[in-house]
Amino acid sequence: MIVLKATQDKVLSVLQSVAGIVERRHTLPILANVLIRKTGSSLQLTTSDLEIQIRTTAELDGDAGNFTTTVGARKLIDILRTMPSDQTVSLESNQNKLILKGGKSRFTLQSLPAEDFPLVQEAANFGPSFSVPQKTLKELLHQVSFAMAVHDIRYYLNGILFVAEGKQLSLVATDGHRLAFSSATLDVEVPRQEVILPRKTVLEMQRLLSDKDGAIEMQFAGNQAKFTFDGMEFVTKLVEGKFPDYNRVIPKNHKNTITMGRTALLATLQRTAILTSEKFKGVRLNLEPGVLRVASSNAEQEEAVDELEIDYNGDAIEIGFNVTYLIDALTNMDQDMVQVDLADSNSSALITIPENTTFKYVVMPMRI
Numbered sequence: 001m002i003v004l005k006a007t008q009d010k011v012l013s014v015l016q017s018v019a020g021i022v023e024r025r026h027t028l029p030i031l032a033n034v035l036i037r038k039t040g041s042s043l044q045l046t047t048s049d050l051e052i053q054i055r056t057t058a059e060l061d062g063d064a065g066n067f068t069t070t071v072g073a074r075k076l077i078d079i080l081r082t083m084p085s086d087q088t089v090s091l092e093s094n095q096n097k098l099i100l101k102g103g104k105s106r107f108t109l110q111s112l113p114a115e116d117f118p119l120v121q122e123a124a125n126f127g128p129s130f131s132v133p134q135k136t137l138k139e140l141l142h143q144v145s146f147a148m149a150v151h152d153i154r155y156y157l158n159g160i161l162f163v164a165e166g167k168q169l170s171l172v173a174t175d176g177h178r179l180a181f182s183s184a185t186l187d188v189e190v191p192r193q194e195v196i197l198p199r200k201t202v203l204e205m206q207r208l209l210s211d212k213d214g215a216i217e218m219q220f221a222g223n224q225a226k227f228t229f230d231g232m233e234f235v236t237k238l239v240e241g242k243f244p245d246y247n248r249v250i251p252k253n254h255k256n257t258i259t260m261g262r263t264a265l266l267a268t269l270q271r272t273a274i275l276t277s278e279k280f281k282g283v284r285l286n287l288e289p290g291v292l293r294v295a296s297s298n299a300e301q302e303e304a305v306d307e308l309e310i311d312y313n314g315d316a317i318e319i320g321f322n323v324t325y326l327i328d329a330l331t332n333m334d335q336d337m338v339q340v341d342l343a344d345s346n347s348s349a350l351i352t353i354p355e356n357t358t359f360k361y362v363v364m365p366m367r368i
Helices: 008-019 073-081 134-147 199-208 262-273 323-331
Strands: 002-007 033-039 042-048 052-058 067-072 088-094 097-102 105-112 130-133 159-174 178-198 215-220 224-229 232-237 256-261 282-288 291-297 303-309 317-322 337-342 349-353 356-363
Touching: 002 008, 002 033, 008 033, 008 042, 008 052, 008 073, 008 088, 033 073, 052 199, 067 073, 073 097, 073 105, 130 134, 130 159, 130 178, 134 159, 134 178, 134 199, 134 215, 134 323, 159 199, 159 215, 178 199, 178 232, 178 323, 199 224, 199 232, 256 262, 262 282, 262 291, 262 303, 262 323, 262 337, 282 323, 317 323, 323 349, 323 356
Parallel strands: none
Antiparallel strands: 002 088, 033 042, 033 067, 042 052, 052 232, 067 105, 088 097, 097 105, 130 215, 159 178, 178 356, 215 224, 224 232, 256 337, 282 291, 282 317, 291 303, 337 349, 349 356
């Protein structure tokens, strides 16, 4: 039976859309495979790592009929990548093997039975579904994902908090030293739902979401989230645990406010960061009426000082920060102007976009 027959670029793009979560080495060898299920002329591809499951449906020619099998996902992709994009390729079943043909090339691949493939058991009681444009969700993830923790013992920080309430969807990430918050408006009112998406899910979603206006539909259950977009269904386990109360972390009523050009501030921080030491990424910010001075030094007794003229007539403040945290925030924004609110040298700073409440970034000071 010819399972599929199409051009290399078409087959490769369908496979790549589901193969991002597949590990090359796994305790369960079948999880390195993609589950192929043919029903009539419709083809369904599914991958899983037991925590995330991605399924897509595609119309790729071939013989009509019912057929299921599993085959090594990465191997299939690696072979397809070596073929010209306009070449027609076919996948045929032959006993318990699959034969991939393209031009004069022929590859015989071992398959494993479809019934051994462990599918993720979907939750029975998902909450109400709601949707946003893919472009919007991709932007929200981009604005906060850099602040996620990596391998933190507080496992609930290794991901992003999604809060849907009323007509607002908010995303929050923190690693304990900084916090990023971003929000968007929903078309429909939804009851309050709060879930933590794991880091791997966030990175995979960022890879798959497009910049198009097509909608992505979301549903949350107690221990699962489900996303549907572009003919794909993405189901993921959630991180259990209590996320910190982000509203208490975001400072209110800081009395010293500076509004300045984002690119000028970013360039100043990048220059002074060069002379920070590898382990200690601290820079000192001296704020005085009309001027912001940024300074750094390292163990070799080298130092950098840079000044920016600013429109400011508040208190004189000297405060230290991990420069990487400031650079991360400014790099992930694309607005021309940025607003920085400070109280004193011991309080965290709030970075926002002037006249825009949808994005907030909080960074803790450090002793220098």
